[in-house]
Amino acid sequence: MPRSITLIFILCFPQLLLGNTSALKGQVHRAPASKTQLLGEALFFDTNLSQPPGQSCASCHDPRFAFTDPDKDQTLSEGANKGRFVTRNTPTAMYTRFTPPLHFDNDEGLWIGGQFLDGRKNTLEEQAKLPFLGFAEMANIDGQSVVNKVRKASYAPLVKALYGEDIFNDSEAAFDAIASAISAFERTSQFNPFSSKYDLYLAGAATLSKQEQLGLKLFEAEDKGNCAACHPSRPDKNGQMPLFTDYSYDNLGLPANPLVPTVDLGLGVTVKDPAENGKFRVPTLRNVALTSPYTHNGSFSTLKELLEFYNTRDTDSRWGKAEVPATMNTQELGDLKLEDEEIDALVAFLKALTDGYQENRHSPSKSP
Ligand code: HEC
Ligand code: HEC
Numbered sequence: 031m032p033r034s035i036t037l038i039f040i041l042c043f044p045q046l047l048l049g050n051t052s053a054l055k056g057q058v059h060r061a062p063a064s065k066t067q068l069l070g071e072a073l074f075f076d077t078n079l080s081q082p083p084g085q086s087c088a089s090c091h092d093p094r095f096a097f098t099d100p101d102k103d104q105t106l107s108e109g110a111n112k113g114r115f116v117t118r119n120t121p122t123a124m125y126t127r128f129t130p131p132l133h134f135d136n137d138e139g140l141w142i143g144g145q146f147l148d149g150r151k152n153t154l155e156e157q158a159k160l161p162f163l164g165f166a167e168m169a170n171i172d173g174q175s176v177v178n179k180v181r182k183a184s185y186a187p188l189v190k191a192l193y194g195e196d197i198f199n200d201s202e203a204a205f206d207a208i209a210s211a212i213s214a215f216e217r218t219s220q221f222n223p224f225s226s227k228y229d230l231y232l233a234g235a236a237t238l239s240k241q242e243q244l245g246l247k248l249f250e251a252e253d254k255g256n257c258a259a260c261h262p263s264r265p266d267k268n269g270q271m272p273l274f275t276d277y278s279y280d281n282l283g284l285p286a287n288p289l290v291p292t293v294d295l296g297l298g299v300t301v302k303d304p305a306e307n308g309k310f311r312v313p314t315l316r317n318v319a320l321t322s323p324y325t326h327n328g329s330f331s332t333l334k335e336l337l338e339f340y341n342t343r344d345t346d347s348r349w350g351k352a353e354v355p356a357t358m359n360t361q362e363l364g365d366l367k368l369e370d371e372e373i374d375a376l377v378a379f380l381k382a383l384t385d386g387y388q389e390n391r392h393s394p395s396k397s398p
Contacts, residue, residue, distance in 0.1 A: 065191070069189065073215075077089065087123075098121065106118065116166045116167060129277060148311070154216050159208075241375050242382050245382075250263060254366070256363075280309055283364065295354065315380060319384050341373060345365050
């Protein structure tokens with residue numbers, strides 16, 4: 031936000047500066063949030079909105095880990111009820127505001143976009159309602175039960191102030207309001223800071239180490255990592271900083287996670303086309319150093335291990351067989367012939383995608 035607008039904002043809404051910002055620590059400087067965003071934040075962190083109480087969105091999307099599950103030892107996340115696990119690894123909720131709605135791109139001949147790893151919802155607003163109701167997530171029986179809990183929350187007056195005195199009398203409208211406030215929070219700079227070392231490098235304000243530079247080169251070289259083919263690494267023609275995903279879908283030939291009871295067909299189910307079975311949306315790689323475990327079923331615990339899989343999937347039998355072999359990508363990965371130092375350089379580059387770099391610049395963190 032330009033400074034003059036920020037100033038007007040502060041003059042008009044000084045009370046907003048007093049909002050609860052404890053959850054915002056460790057992130058870059060932010061402009062003051064609007065009331066809707068502050069409501070969204072309160073909802074996102076409220077552990078009373080699950081059944082039984084105890085789990086919030088942030089329980090699985092923790093800001094300390096780029097809004098992923100802090101429980102790094104588990105490949106899948108546990109819901110509000112002990113022993114109920116979601117069948118996918120929690121992805122970052124950061125930068126999701128940029129995901130376009132699911133559509134078929136006729137030029138590319140590919141499905142693009144959609145929220146969730148299989149694209150089954152189109153907007154953040156639609157997305158935000160589902161975890162409240164998910165059996166292995168917050169497990170409310172319906173929207174009405176969520177609304178009943180919000181009605182009793184300390185921030186209920188804010189809901190009324192923003193959406194009308196009578197909002198709680200219409201549970202559908204109230205549930206929509208809840209989802210819309212959460213989405214407003216997800217659109218703030220807390221989720222979209224663009225403050226990694228690589229962002230500064232692109233802006234000419236930071237220098238990459240030799241190893242990171244090599245990593246970037248390998249990431250982009252078609253005859254090496256070729257990563258940028260799916261995870262674009264340069265600003266687009268409109269000047270949008272890179273999001274490290276082209277929002278297309280692919281099947282990396284990952285082995286199954288034995289904890290997942292059935293074969294996960296991903297996009298194939300969403301678009302009802304067996305040719306898309308086993309494909310998942312290309313994820314952003316922003317903050318990926320903080321978001322282990324990796325991939326939709328969480329079967330890789332380190333970046334190095336995942337990159338070794340990209341490198342030798344087709345030449346090393348230790349990886350086991352693909353869960354959905356029929357649609358596996360055999361053109362762009364599987365036998366990359368990268369040296370060990372090259373893999374380390376790629377990992378070093380991926381670590382330069384962690385937000386908040388400027389702030390931590392003086393801390394004695396070493397490159398790997
Ligand atoms: C029990 C853990 C858990 C809880 C609680 C949870 N999520 Fe998630 N979230 C996940 C998982 C797992 C996925 C991926 C699911 C899929 O692809 O089917 C996901 C996906 C998402 C996505 C889409 C990410 C993408 O790349 O498309 C967003 C946004 C999100 N969650 C926001 C929320 C919000 C908002 C809440 C609270 C209302 C919430 N989550 C509660 C585990 C959780
Ligand atoms: C053909 C497209 C494609 C190429 C090329 C590609 N990726 Fe990916 N990448 C994907 C898809 C799709 C996923 C998600 C797979 C899944 O979860 O099933 C993914 C997942 C990842 C993840 C896991 C992220 C997370 O949050 O779990 C990392 C890290 C990654 N890729 C890095 C790379 C690197 C580094 C390269 C180059 C060596 C590369 N990728 C090349 C499509 C690609």
